[in-house]
Amino acid sequence: MKPILLHPDDNVLVLAEPILAGQAIEIDDAELVAPDAVAVGHKIARRALAIGDKVLKYGAPIGSMTAAAVAGEHVHMHNMKSDYIASHTRLATGES
Amino acid sequence: MSIQGYLRADGRKGIRNVVAVAYLVECAHHVARTIVTRSDDPDVHLIGFPGCYPNAYALKVMQAIGTHPNIGGVLLISLGCESFNREALRAAIAASGRPVETLVIQESGGTAETIRKGVEAVARLKAVADQTARVPMDVFELVIGTICGGSDGTSGITANPAVGRAFDRLGAAGAACVFEETGELVGCEKIMADRAITPELGAELEASVRKAEAYYTVMGYGSFAPGNAEGGLTTQEEKSMGAYSKSGSAPIVGILKPGDPPPSGGLYLLDVVPDGEVRFGFPNISDNAEIVELIACGAHLTLFTTGRGSVVGSAVSPVIKVCANPETYRKLPGDMDVDAGRIMEGRGTLDEVGDEIFDLVLAVADGQRTVSEALGHQEFILTYKAFDPIGPACLPLRRAS
Numbered sequence: 001m002k003p004i005l006l007h008p009d010d011n012v013l014v015l016a017e018p019i020l021a022g023q024a025i026e027i028d029d030a031e032l033v034a035p036d037a038v039a040v041g042h043k044i045a046r047r048a049l050a051i052g053d054k055v056l057k058y059g060a061p062i063g064s065m066t067a068a069a070v071a072g073e074h075v076h077m078h079n080m081k082s083d084y085i086a087s088h089t090r091l092a093t094g095e096s
Numbered sequence: 097m098s099i100q101g102y103l104r105a106d107g108r109k110g111i112r113n114v115v116a117v118a119y120l121v122e123c124a125h126h127v128a129r130t131i132v133t134r135s136d137d138p139d140v141h142l143i144g145f146p147g148c149y150p151n152a153y154a155l156k157v158m159q160a161i162g163t164h165p166n167i168g169g170v171l172l173i174s175l176g177c178e179s180f181n182r183e184a185l186r187a188a189i190a191a192s193g194r195p196v197e198t199l200v201i202q203e204s205g206g207t208a209e210t211i212r213k214g215v216e217a218v219a220r221l222k223a224v225a226d227q228t229a230r231v232p233m234d235v236f237e238l239v240i241g242t243i244c245g246g247s248d249g250t251s252g253i254t255a256n257p258a259v260g261r262a263f264d265r266l267g268a269a270g271a272a273c274v275f276e277e278t279g280e281l282v283g284c285e286k287i288m289a290d291r292a293i294t295p296e297l298g299a300e301l302e303a304s305v306r307k308a309e310a311y312y313t314v315m316g317y318g319s320f321a322p323g324n325a326e327g328g329l330t331t332q333e334e335k336s337m338g339a340y341s342k343s344g345s346a347p348i349v350g351i352l353k354p355g356d357p358p359p360s361g362g363l364y365l366l367d368v369v370p371d372g373e374v375r376f377g378f379p380n381i382s383d384n385a386e387i388v389e390l391i392a393c394g395a396h397l398t399l400f401t402t403g404r405g406s407v408v409g410s411a412v413s414p415v416i417k418v419c420a421n422p423e424t425y426r427k428l429p430g431d432m433d434v435d436a437g438r439i440m441e442g443r444g445t446l447d448e449v450g451d452e453i454f455d456l457v458l459a460v461a462d463g464q465r466t467v468s469e470a471l472g473h474q475e476f477i478l479t480y481k482a483f484d485p486i487g488p489a490c491l492p493l494r495r496a497s
Contacts, residue, residue, distance in 0.1 A: 004253060006253065006257075014253055014328070015328075016253075016440045016441070016442070017440075039328065040249070040328070040440075041248070041249025041250060041253070041327050041328035041329075042249070042328035043328065043330070057334060057337065058252070058337045058338075058340075058341060060284070060287050060333075060337050061333070062283075062330070062331050062333045062334035062337060063330060063331040063333065063334065075330070076325075076328070076330050077325060077330055080330055080331070081331070082283075082330075082331035082332055082333060083331075083333065084282065084283045084331065084332055084333050
């Protein structure tokens with residue numbers, strides 16, 4: 001399974017199909033084992049990321065890491081945040 | 097491929113030859129719609145403005161659309177006592193060399209008699225429009241708009257960047273390409289400003305996004321919806337980058353406001369968020385309000401990217417629908433012109449889909465009907481807004497010429 005690299009500068013990749021934990025994935029021609037199950041359209045780390053690292057997608061910063069991630073790990077609300085305005089979840093917006 | 101356009105008296109060239117029937121207040125809507133229905137012609141379209149109170153923006157947009165290159169003639173339907181300046185609208189259309197007639201319901205014998213006279217008027221306008229000369233038209237004479245609606249996690253990966261590829265090719269060929277919705281560019285303003293052809297224009301681009309952010313904050317509306325996170329988007333700037341990718345990679349040559357024609361080819365941002373204090377509610381209450389504003393800027397056709405699956409088209413200018421999500425395409429194949437979601441499944445590349453969009457733009461410009469046109473979609477919505485004129489730094493090319 002080869003995730004999508006949207007821009008050469010990016011440090012995250014986008015999944016064109018869902019992956020399971022333990023599944024083999026290909027990142028920059030190297031094969032590794034996916035640590036998480038991740039859904040289609042979501043992001044995984046292209047390389048190890050540290051707290052405070054800018055997350056680059058489309059070649060542009062889309063937020064910062066709030067926790068470290070290893071290569072192949074899911075990058076989402078649990079380990080990154082907006083540098084702009086906080087994202088709302090359904091619960092936080094009061095919608096059912 | 098050569099495009100056969102319609103040469104208007106003002107020198108502009110259209111890709112359709114539409115007779116528009118325009119209601120000037122909601123009270124004239126039924127009469128106007130019935131005239132369109134009875135005319136039973138795919139090139140007779142309904143447009144209009146529902147408000148009874150005057151609005152300079154609405155007049156400007158109606159004047160711009162009444163003199164749009166795709167328009168061959170206009171019938172105005174007035175109730176009689178509304179505030180809309182029908183004389184100014186009629187004068188602008190007549191000055192452009194297009195045939196225009198006005199029917200005032202209160203002076204024309206009421207509903208039934210106005211409908212009867214209106215159907216006859218449309219036939220007369222159509223006969224004049226049919227005399228319009230067909231002439232060769234080049235890509236550099238096209239104005240192309242783009243919007244996204246019903247976006248999901250696939251939009252920024254497939255359809256939006258594919259439209260960006262097509263925009264790059266169209267812009268390189270000299271066409272004017274217009275992207276919009278500053279409220280969905282929050283987080284992109286710095287990188288967008290870096291693409292401006294002058295530092296002053298870059299500052300205006302950033303200011304337009306700051307204005308949108310402030311406006312939407314007052315509205316209590318957050319562009320980042322919970323469904324975006326479920327689809328894999330984490331932050332507002334990530335969502336914005338997906339929408340922004342429709343603009344391609346060309347330099348940005350100017351900012352337009354609704355009704356402003358692009359003075360040259362190249363890539364423009366349309367600033368759709370009203371100026372001044374917050375009035376009249378949401379900037380654009382639905383996707384078609386944005387399409388109408390692109391058409392008011394002269395867009396001959398619009399590239400509409402959708403993930404969840406919008407089905408709309410538009411009056412006056414064709415809409416090409418580019419479907420981002422392969423699952424949506426399988427559910428709504430009859431409503432989509434381009435299957436960009438195949439990129440997700442390895443059945444095509446961004447460049448291939450971008451080329452397909454480019455080729456389809458030329459075919460539609462030459463007369464091929466889009467799926468929404470063939471299905472009879474002719475949506476049109478225009479509501480109250482207020483704008484200041486664009487600042488002197490917004491159009492560097494006009495200033496230089």
